[in-house]
Amino acid sequence: MAEEILRIENLHVSVEGTAILKGVNLTIHRGEIHAIMGRNGAGKSTLANVVMGHPAYVITEGSIFYKGQPLEELAVFERARAGMFLSFQYPAVIPGVQVGTFLKKAVTSVRSEAPKGRAFRKELTAAMEQLSMDKSFLSRYVNDGFSGGEKKRLEILQMLLLKPNLALLDETDSGLDIDALRIVAKGINEVAVDSACMIITHYQRLLDLVKPHYVHAMINGAIVQTGGPELALELEDRGYDWLDVTA
């Protein structure tokens, strides 16, 4: 059995007093890709954010374990340094900070040592080529004036460089045209081989390119159905009403 990376037990989460997650259970092992699907407002993004430690989300019940360790003991930056990564649905703009500077500092923080200049440049160039990103990206400010597709590419570039053990991908496919989607999917597949991967998506099209081992349907803050890749096709086909007991 592969190493357990993420275990979520009976997780209840609220934001500003409103309950969003209502008893989520999920375990992901190394080498597994799990897709979380659901309508807007089902709690998918909340799940990704609470695992990464967003301060606005309050755990009211249940626990999250990363490699067997309770996550509540770890600050956000410690989670990152322990090998967790969140690809944001809406990455923040950091005006005045160049992408190149940011990447180098992020890699230095996560690896706890500054990468060797030459080796890092080589690694960076290779990753950028893989994602069809022009060198001019490096001198632009982080996400400042980026198109939706550019933002998502930068997220995946960070993931390739930070080499996480747990990758949380929050609607990484939204806003991407089919060519960009292929490029991004290739990046995800590369990282997914040796990590645990949680993909949050509305659509089947990313899952055609990144084959999930498990698909979970989330409704109203809970996972109501789990299956293989065929569940994603069924959800695409039938929608969510047939699973929604409250509908």
Added chain:
Amino acid sequence: MTDEAQDIIGDYRYGFHDPENSTIRFDQGLSEQVVRDISELKNEPQWMTDIRIKAYRHFVERVMPEWGNCDLLDQIDFESIIYFLRSSTKTEKSWDEVPDDIKNTFDRLGIPDAEQKWLGGVTAQYESEAVYHSIREDLEEQGVIFLDMDSGLKQYPELIKKYFGTVIPHSDNKFSALNTAVWSGGSFLYIPKGVSVEMPVQAYFRINAKNMGQFERTLIIADEGSSVHYVEGCTAPTYSTDSLHSAVVELIAMEGAKIRYSTVQNWSSNVYNLVTKRAIAYKNATIEWVDGNIGSKLTMKYPSVLLKGEGSHAEVISVAYAGEGQHQDTGAKVHHLAPNTTSNIISKSISKKGGRSSYRGLLQVTPKSTGCRSKIVCDALILDDDSRSDTYPTMEIGNSTADLEHEASVSKVSSDQLFYLMSRGFTEDAAMGLIVNGFFEPFTRELPMEYALELNKLLELEMEGSIG
């Protein structure tokens, strides 16, 4: 760094100082006799003595400004300040001849042995007079004059007499009067017609004696079609009693000339920094003030440009960082006095831990200044609820053909930005440091690299322990 360590070394990282090593030092306090003594000691021509005396009398009569932070201004005790102090008797020409303890101070600040670097000449102002003064040979060959002001007065009395006080008369304000009365040191820079100085010319200033007022006086003249970039940086050690820094900087850009004057000042939190900076731009000339203010108890500084000639242009980029117990009252003044003149003002400020930053700006367009354009952008970043930012813009628009834009914003660091960076392994402090550096980037990128790196590093240090 722990809070305890912070308490021991003080808020100011470079807050060490060398034992005072002064050969001539006046007692505290100011009188007409002290002013006469300063002039006599320097062996100045009579006309300069007369200007000093006139300025002193004006200073005594002139009331304190009735705007800005009056409470802090009224706390200045002019009688407790030493008005002249000379730390070495001659102006050094070579780095090797600079006394060891002075060198030591510069080394600890990480100031490079300039000749090995790409920077141009170096004037290191140690206390009241330049102890080290170097001009690269190529500058000398081009006919550039770069001297400390005292030497300038000795060697080029005619030039000084012609231009001294023409941009900022002693009667301009109380502190320009004080400076004119007791000035010592500063730079005199003359760029001959058509000469472009490619490398930045730099000076490093430092206050090192307790209660030491530093009143340097700088005059830069760029003759027709010439250009120069002058860089000045200041750091000061921490003392328990108040220090006063009150400089006067006059720039004159003749037809088609360009002067860029870059400053990064990092005063310890007991220093009053009350500086008058003004430039005159003649036809098609350009003046650029790049002005960074960190530290001090109270800074009042509004680099000004008189756009006197048709087609002249002004750029003022300034940043201010106000930490605990600090008030940065800074801004810019541009006077459009001729047709088709243009100006750009960018002002950025950060307030933290109860610090206060104020933008005070004046834009004047006279009836004669047809077809002029001006853009003003003021951005303030407030890092916590205790801190404060104010904007006091004044516009006097005398004709309807002016094309003016004014944008102002006040923002806080968003929790989304912090979360994003922390999810990439940055600690909260490091995330804040990166955001702050990014906010100042439009300023930092205008600086020579060494200064930019030092500024970024200072800001990162300032952000340590900034949260919760």
